[in-house]
Amino acid sequence: xxxxxxxxxxxxxxxxxxxxxxxxxxxxxxxxxxxxxxxxxxxxxxxxxxxxxxxxxxxxxxxxxxxxxxxxxxxxxxxxxxxxxxxxxxxxxxxxxxxxxxxxxxxxxxxxxxxxxxxxxxxxxxxxxxxxxxxxxxxxxxxxxxxxxxxxxxxxxxxxxxxxxxxxxxxxxxxxxxxxxxxxxxxxxxxxxxxxxxxxxxxxxxxxxxxxxxxxxxxxxxxxxxxxxxxxxxxxxxxxxxxxxxxxxxxxxxxxxxxxxxxxxxxxxxxxxxxxxxxxxxxxx
Amino acid sequence: xxxxxxxxxxxxxxxxxxxxxxxxxxxxxxxxxxxxxxxxxxxxxxxxxxxxxxxxxxxxxxxxxxxxxxxxxxxxxxxxxxxxxxxxxxxxxxxxxxxxxxxxxxxxxxxxxxxxxxxxxxxxxxxxxxxxxxxxxxxxxxxxxxxxxxxxxxxxxxxxxxxxxxxxxxxxxxxxxxxxxxxxxxxxxxxxxxxxxxxxxxxxxxxxxxxxxxxxxxxxxxxxxxxxxxxxxxxxxxxxxxxxxxxxxxxxxxxxxxxxxxxxxxxxxxxxxxxxxxxxxxxxxxxxxxxxxxxxxxxxxxxxxxxxxxxxxxxxxxxxxx
Numbered sequence: 001x002x003x004x005x006x007x008x009x010x011x012x013x014x015x016x017x018x019x020x021x022x023x024x025x026x027x028x029x030x031x032x033x034x035x036x037x038x039x040x041x042x043x044x045x046x047x048x049x050x051x052x053x054x055x056x057x058x059x060x061x062x063x064x065x066x067x068x069x070x071x072x073x074x075x076x077x078x079x080x081x082x083x084x085x086x087x088x089x090x091x092x093x094x095x096x097x098x099x100x101x102x103x104x105x106x107x108x109x110x111x112x113x114x115x116x117x118x119x120x121x122x123x124x125x126x127x128x129x130x131x132x133x134x135x136x137x138x139x140x141x142x143x144x145x146x147x148x149x150x151x152x153x154x155x156x157x158x159x160x161x162x163x164x165x166x167x168x169x170x171x172x173x174x175x176x177x178x179x180x181x182x183x184x185x186x187x188x189x190x191x192x193x194x195x196x197x198x199x200x201x202x203x204x205x206x207x208x209x210x211x212x213x214x215x216x217x218x219x220x221x222x223x224x225x226x227x228x229x230x231x232x233x234x235x236x237x238x239x240x241x242x243x244x245x246x247x248x249x250x251x252x253x254x255x256x257x258x259x260x261x262x263x264x265x266x267x268x269x270x271x272x273x274x275x276x277x278x279x280x281x282x283x284x285x
Numbered sequence: 286x287x288x289x290x291x292x293x294x295x296x297x298x299x300x301x302x303x304x305x306x307x308x309x310x311x312x313x314x315x316x317x318x319x320x321x322x323x324x325x326x327x328x329x330x331x332x333x334x335x336x337x338x339x340x341x342x343x344x345x346x347x348x349x350x351x352x353x354x355x356x357x358x359x360x361x362x363x364x365x366x367x368x369x370x371x372x373x374x375x376x377x378x379x380x381x382x383x384x385x386x387x388x389x390x391x392x393x394x395x396x397x398x399x400x401x402x403x404x405x406x407x408x409x410x411x412x413x414x415x416x417x418x419x420x421x422x423x424x425x426x427x428x429x430x431x432x433x434x435x436x437x438x439x440x441x442x443x444x445x446x447x448x449x450x451x452x453x454x455x456x457x458x459x460x461x462x463x464x465x466x467x468x469x470x471x472x473x474x475x476x477x478x479x480x481x482x483x484x485x486x487x488x489x490x491x492x493x494x495x496x497x498x499x500x501x502x503x504x505x506x507x508x509x510x511x512x513x514x515x516x517x518x519x520x521x522x523x524x525x526x527x528x529x530x531x532x533x534x535x536x537x538x539x540x541x542x543x544x545x546x547x548x549x550x551x552x553x554x555x556x557x558x559x560x561x562x563x564x565x566x567x568x569x570x571x572x573x574x575x576x577x578x579x580x581x582x583x584x585x586x587x588x589x590x591x592x593x594x595x596x597x598x599x600x601x602x603x604x605x606x607x
Contacts, residue, residue, distance in 0.1 A: 111289075113289035114289045116289070117289040117290065117291050121291055133373060134373070135373065139373070141372050141373070142372060142373035143317075143344065143372055143373045143374065143375050145316060146296075146298065146317075146318070146420075146421065147316060147318070191296075192291060193294070193423075204315075204316065237302075271300065271301075271318075275298065275301055278296045278298070280293075281293070281294045281295070281296045281423075282291035282292060282293060282294060283291065283292045283294045283423065283425065284289055284291045284292075285289070285292075
């Protein structure tokens with residue numbers, strides 16, 4: 001009998017490029033290392049592939065199960081992708097007690113003890129892990145990226161309660177929104193720094209338009225639930241910046257300066273979400 | 286199977302608002318938030334912490350080829366052992382503290398004494414003195430968790446009682462340090478001090494540390510000196526010339542001295558190159574005095590004449606000379 005304790009879902013791109021020593025492309029090697037690092041006894045891994053990339057899907061290790069993703073991301077965002085709600089639903093469909101999502105460029109150096117500790121935390125609420133940045137695959141220790149989350153775990157029962165409709169892997173803001181949504185639902189959120197959650201550093205692929213579009217999605221979801229925001233005690237800065245986002249949903253058409261103002265307010269609002277989540281922070285060595 | 290235990294950690298990110306002084310405005314560069322220390326060598330950060338021993342790490346950002354900074358670190362006046370290591374593009378300063386540095390829950394006052402400063406052009410002209418770049422503090426303590434609800438109720442009720450019935454304000458201090466034969470002395474003048482509803486303009490405070498004895502004198506213009514001495518772990522004996530309620534006000538005043546000392550540091554150390562060891566010794570002394578004063582207050586409230594019905598508007602009766 002196969003006992004699945006944790007089911008992880010991800011989306012693996014057909015190609016991954018990362019700067020390596022001597023100008024070499026370290027991407028393929030890093031992607032393979034990531035793929036190989038996810039499965040473990042009791043941990044089942046699903047790799048969702050968008051319909052548009054079905055022919056280019058990378059070879060997967062035997063323990064990583066290929067799954068055809070629901071369509072629609074390409075039509076919405078102009079490039080193939082996987083809906084987070086789809087990924088979490090597939091993970092929950094395994095019957096695992098704990099489900100999660102992991103970004104494709106995260107290598108999990110997790111021994112059984114670390115995996116048990118993470119799963120244990122995630123039985124009681126949503127767990128969001130910072131990534132440790134490394135410049136090369138063999139680097140022993142690096143700094144944590146404090147303003148983002150690349151591995152998220154939660155009890156399977158709460159996955160369908162999250163409102164992830166518009167968010168897909170690679171779309172900005174999903175990690176902030178999933179934390180805020182969970183907190184507004186009264187779900188306990190924990191932040192974990194674990195050296196076993198590793199990311200090979202690369203230049204940020206930040207696209208302003210996509211970032212602002214995702215921010216609008218967040219604001220649209222907060223607007224009908226703003227009463228749920230107040231009891232979280234996020235603080236006056238979060239309240240002020242949140243109100244600004246709600247008051248100016250389309251700043252491009254409001255004239256001089258507002259677009260930049262909303263961009264700054266959005267950045268700070270996102271940081272305030274991180275700050276609130278870090279009130280319950282853990283270190284897992 | 287080995288068991289890995291996640292450890293609760295208090296994360297204090299320098300990108301956000303801080304309680305402290307000696308820091309330049311926050312910056313966000315390549316996804317890393319930080320503040321540079323300066324303009325003085327002493328930078329102060331106050332963080333709420335449970336009581337007891339603990340360990341922490343200060344995450345520092347380095348520029349390419351920059352040597353690892355080695356700031357001296359103090360917690361509530363206690364010098365801490367530190368060890369630094371390079372981590373990717375930054376560095377981590379590891380440190381631990383003992384129970385004596387954090388004997389009770391509250392605001393932990395961390396001091397960073399920069400080992401080097403640099404002077405860089407300021408945006409509006411002139412130069413700015415800047416030290417190391419602190420990204421975040423991660424703190425872990427042995428304390429199990431928050432106090433229970435009954436403890437919280439008692440604490441809230443007690444603090445409200447103290448605030449309303451025994452209000453004091455230590456005011457703003459101006460300090461002068463002196464060394465005499467075999468003793469350290471600090472003399473302070475306060476602005477805006479109050480004992481109960483009574484303003485005490487020009488209140489002078491003298492502290493003399495002599496061996497393990499700490500002598501305290503409070504003086505007001507036209508009034509008699511109020512003296513108290515703390516030997517070792519106490520107890521602190523308050524002046525018998527005071528009415529019971531006024532003795533409690535004096536205890537409250539002495540208990541407020543650590544925060545007043547911290548406020549003085551916030552302003553006085555701007556741009557200064559301080560003697561951190563001396564400042565630390567006095568920080569420990571005022572904390573010891575404050576704890577003894579709180580003990581005296583607790584004993585008096587528990588076993589002394591009741592002050593629960595005292596008139597908070599009654600003036601502080603300062604004994605007159607002679």
